[in-house]
Amino acid sequence: MSKSKRKKMTVPRFVAKKAAGEKITMLTAYDYAMAQLLDNAGVDSILVGDSMGMVVQGHSTTIPVTLDEMIYHGRMVTRGVKNALVIVDLPFPTNHLGIEATIAAAGRVLKETECTAVKLEGGQEQAKVIAALVSAGIPVMAHTGLRPQSVHTMGGYKVQRDEEVLLQDALSAEAAGAFGIVLECIPRGIAKTVSEKLTIPTIGIGAGADCDGQVLVINDLIGLTTGYVPSFVKPFANVGENIQQAVSNWSDEVRAGSFPDDDHSFAD
């Protein structure tokens, strides 16, 4: 579809894609320039993920990320987006601070970033929080399976295989009013069962092809990750190497005195 014909993605349109059998695309972005590129490329949704703590800030987990930082990055992203549905993560431990505190935090996220929805980690045990946010007019995407904010409780970044728990988490999130749910690092067969039992879309990351949509951390997709890359990631570009090569070429020319040449200087 041409760029001019694209409609702004809303929560109802996002949900309707499942019934229409259309796969949903979601990618993370953390700043204006990347958000603009992803939106121009036609991605359905942009997640300002707290993975920002790892791929932008260099932490080893998402736990240090603050609400103010999520808002700061969320604002940059929404400025770059015309059509995609922008969702901002609630950072640890925002949604465990009680219903009023969570509504206050999520309210700040919506007001200050002008995003459309928030995402929070949890299923069954977050059902009351999800319901309260939704009744306050705040669309919620849930996130189950591997929940990086609970990395210490889970004993590491491990595939989650308890089908009963995963199903209950997903069904509870849907019943509480979530409009979608991220399934992270779960076996493909379980993701298929969960996706079939829900009417809201499932968005998989390391959860196989039978989810209703897919999400990836943008740095992983474009080959801009330094360090560990999960096995479910397939890089579609090699931007990290391209950047290093460009910087090395520029440095060589500066050191040799061949840049800037006359074409890149102002005449007297």
Ligand code: KIV
């Ligand atoms: O923080 C994040 O980027 C996420 C995605 C990996 C789903 O939660």
